[in-house]
Each structure stands twice: as C-alpha cells, then as structure tokens.
Amino acid sequence: MDVRVRAVVMTRDDSSGGWVPLGGGGLSHVIICKGRSSEGRGRREYVIRGERLRDRAPVLECAIQKGLVYNKVNPIFHHWRVEERKFGLTFQSPADAISFERGLQSVLEKLDRGSDSPSSSTPEEGDTEDDGQASVSVSYRE
Numbered sequence: 001m002d003v004r005v006r007a008v009v010m011t012r013d014d015s016s017g018g019w020v021p022l023g024g025g026g027l028s029h030v031i032i033c034k035g036r037s038s039e040g041r042g043r044r045e046y047v048i049r050g051e052r053l054r055d056r057a058p059v060l061e062c063a064i065q066k067g068l069v070y071n072k073v074n075p076i077f078h079h080w081r082v083e084e085r086k087f088g089l090t091f092q093s094p095a096d097a098i099s100f101e102r103g104l105q106s107v108l109e110k111l112d113r114g115s116d117s118p119s120s121s122t123p124e125e126g127d128t129e130d131d132g133q134a135s136v137s138v139s140y141r142e
Contacts, residue, residue, distance in 0.1 A: 003103030012086035023059030
C-alpha cells in the first residue's frame, strides 16, 4: 500500500510563525511506505519519506506513530505534528492531497487497531523493500 505524491515539503518556523520549505525547497516525491528502522532492531514501521526531484536529496524522514495529529488547511496544503515537530506538504493537486490523506489515515487506523503492526510483522521471503533506510525518529536535512 505505497502512496506516492508530488509536493513541496515544509516545516513550521515558530520564530516567524510561518511555514518554510525544507532542504532548500523544490518539488519532492513524497511516499508513505513500510521500511526498516535502523534503531528498531530490524522492525518494520510506516514512514513518510520525501526526496527532492531535482537532485534526489532526502528532505523528509518521518516515522508514523499513534497520536499523529493531521490537519487539512486547504485542498492542497496539509500538515501534521509528531511530538514537537511540525511538517507540511504543499501538494501539486487536490488529487495528490486526497491520495496522501487516505493513505495516512489507513496507516493510522491500522496502528490504532493494532493490526498489521509493523513492529510485530516479519519480513517476507525476498523482501528487500527500503532495507535499512527508515529512521525511528523524525529527521530532516537543510
């Protein structure tokens, strides 16, 4: 159930009270996927990843956790909070925003139900998807 959209990845600048592009800005591929966490002893978890299109630089790596607060500000700007960090996406189209929101809501429902919990799943035979790329904490590069 991978979700892939195009968006500008943003973060909240509390000093100015506004949203600023992460990693120098520019359009990114943003995906929701299952990946392995380096700090989670090989456990798989759901992750939001952003990779800038122009140079493939990673700009967002955010583990999806229970309690994630998601807000739709308008049809093409949504944002969320994990612990004290705030991230936003300015989508290319309302359709991308809808696709991302549905994918994220599906993951959050699975985490709330405790079903398909990535921490208890075992990798399937030959599963090499995103091996060793995920992080258990939110991180970004500027």
